[in-house]
Amino acid sequence: MNDMNFTSPLADPVGGIAPQTTRVANLAHFLTRNARRYPDRPAVIWEGTIWTWAEMDARVSALAAAMMERFGVTKGTRVLVQSQNCNQMFESMFACFRLGAVWVPTNFRQSPDEVAWLAQSSGSTLMITGAEFPDHVAACDGIDRHITIGGDGADDFDTIVSEFMGASVANEPVDRDDPCWFFFTSGTTGRPKAAVLTHGHMSFVVLNHLNDLMPGSNVDNMSLVVAPLSHGAGIHQLVNAAAGGGMVLLPKGKFDVSEAWLLVAEHKVTNMFTVPTIVKMLVEDPSVDEHDRSSLKQVIYAGAPMYRADQKYALNKLGPVLVQYFGLGEVTGNITVLPPSEHFAEDADMRVGSCGHERTGMQVSIQDDEGRELAPFETGEICVCGPAVFAGYYDNPEANAKSFRGGFFRTGDLGHVDEQGYLYITGRSSDMYISGGSNVYPREIEEKLLTLDGLTEVAVLGIPDPKWGEVGVAVCVAREGATVSEEDVVSFLKPKVSGYKVPRKVFFFDEMPKTSYGKITKKLIRETLVERGLVTLEAAQ
Known part of the structure; x- marks a missing residue:
């Protein structure tokens, strides 16, 4: 490729051995x-x-x-x-x-x-x-x-x-x-x-997936595709192909949960790759109990952390088949894994909030703004190196310069590791906001709100405020038939978090806006708030 030179130079010969x-x-x-x-x-x-x-x-x-x-x-x-x-x-x-x-x-x-x-x-x-x-x-x-x-x-x-x-x-x-x-x-x-x-x-990515996400994969694999092949699901199906296994595509049109479970039973589906919001839809629909799903070995979720309340429900419904991984497209899904053996419904047994340990051949480093590695439990940017890291952004030297530092790819996500190297994601660096000089990580608040009876989805984000710099707003979706008010949300949170972390406004949506991949992103929620006139354009920038 004349205009695409990504080939790395081979190392100099060592001991008279010519490079291969x-x-x-x-x-x-x-x-x-x-x-x-x-x-x-x-x-x-x-x-x-x-x-x-x-x-x-x-x-x-x-x-x-x-x-x-x-x-x-x-x-x-x-x-x-x-x-x-x-x-x-x-x-x-x-x-x-x-x-x-x-x-x-x-x-x-x-x-x-x-x-x-x-x-x-x-x-x-x-x-x-x-x-x-x-x-x-x-x-x-x-x-x-x-x-x-x-x-x-x-x-x-x-x-x-x-x-x-x-x-x-x-x-x-x-x-x-x-x-x-x-x-x-x-x-x-x-x-x-x-x-x-x-x-x-x-x-390397394919081999790593087979080893860390789907051990024991073989020609009997059958995967149900519930996400677009253009992105993570395409990589997942390439992995299935490497094992000799096949895939089942859902019919075109709107995602039908009942049809998905019917296909699982009909074709003895062994694995599926999706995102937490789709897992939530799959396990909360009554059809989950109407079809045989005993063939399932792995329900792999990624793209966003799963809220603990949803995780527990899915574990109780599906049993020990959940596999979580953390990985951006730039690292082709290869940063951490939390296998079925480390998913537990009881909080006492579970590393609550962790997305798992480093993938085979990969290294995670939590770094401060200057690139210094931080100690366990200190929050910083999640950086990663290893063979799964991409070659770079095409024709974008500026983005490449910003994304790599000291040999590590900078994910833009914030988090910390514990003493055993298990990773905990706090949120995107762009999601964090500063209120009255104090950092606020929305995920902490969202996790607590999801334990409030009657709420099924929540998102917290910061908007500019003339007095405090930024304040939080919460967007909530109530469970069908439940009645939850703004006062309920605020009074529930007050004894659980510092005052500056309590959202100043609470909005209720019938459903949360999501990307085509089923993800809830702060960017899309912010745009929806503006479109509905709930915040002004100036206040949402």
Whole structure:
């Protein structure tokens, strides 16, 4: 890639031994291997159709041949993908890998203008898109080559695959630092940035997931996909593919909890990856008790800490299957793990609030503003180093300079470790606010509020105040049928926290605004408060 040089120089020869090449297995070799070893085993199941590993391998080769011959894709070409979860999206990933191209998936719920930015900033020259996104195609007017999923013309994905079926495409030779995936950050501050994931570092990530998150994984794995393949769920399914296991996709449309549990029972699902808010929906719906879920071994949650009240409920409902990990897209989910054996419903047995210990091969360092490592129980920025850390942000030297210090990646999250190295997240550094000169960490207040009977979701954030600098406001969602007032919230908190930590205003929403991944973010809540006129624009900045 002429404009993407992420290859690190090899170390100088030591003792007369010349450095070896950095050649690694192309990630598409997982598919090649599965087609050889498990040709008739299911790779993808979706809406009643099963694609075996042999069928998927043939379809990926056909797509790769078309991308190469008709659309000029070569090693290093960036391919933008705007699609909901479907078998074609998973196939597009492997086709890019096979050619040594870079897979650039978007969050399909983003607006046309937002996706146009991703297209322009990534330098993509081919776009694969669902037919339901014509406005996104129009907005990406810098891309003149298109493949349409569910189209009706010559550029239709399945038509192209049929035309090139039978083509044999070998996996492109790749080096450790060759990019394979632009993983866009969520853009909680400013525009999303493209984190560069490479073939070599992703091989470590896959192995680490298999060892630390899903030990004992094998060809009998079956994963239910309940999150967009464009981000963490895509990495998780690559891990399942490495084990030879298949995946079940939910039907398109709104998330249906009952349908999810039905699929778990029907296909003997062994694992799923999701976020705490979706786990909460899954275990609180009556359908959880209407279907056989005895096949489940791991319900993996990440993306945000799970509130203790929700954690207890899920443990009592599902049993010892919860796996928590902490990891940003830039570290591809590889910072800490809290396995099922360390999840307990009783507080006396549980490290309450911990997201676990360091992942194999990774190191966590809690640092102050100058980069000095802090002692156990001292709060600072969570920094991390190890093979799972990404190569850097594409074409963004300023962001790279801010994000790395002394060899560590700076996560922007705040927390501390205990004497045994278990990590406790206080919150995002951007979530912390200062009231009357004192630091306030919203998570402490949120955890206490969730023990108030009648509340099901809460968020606390700071807004500017002319007297105190900043004061807190709380946004709450009451459980159906419950009656909770602002006075109830304030009086409940007063004996439990210092006065400056008590929110000055309490708002009640019917439901909490969430991102397309099911996360509750302070940025989105702040925007919603402004839109509803509950705080002024000036007060919310």
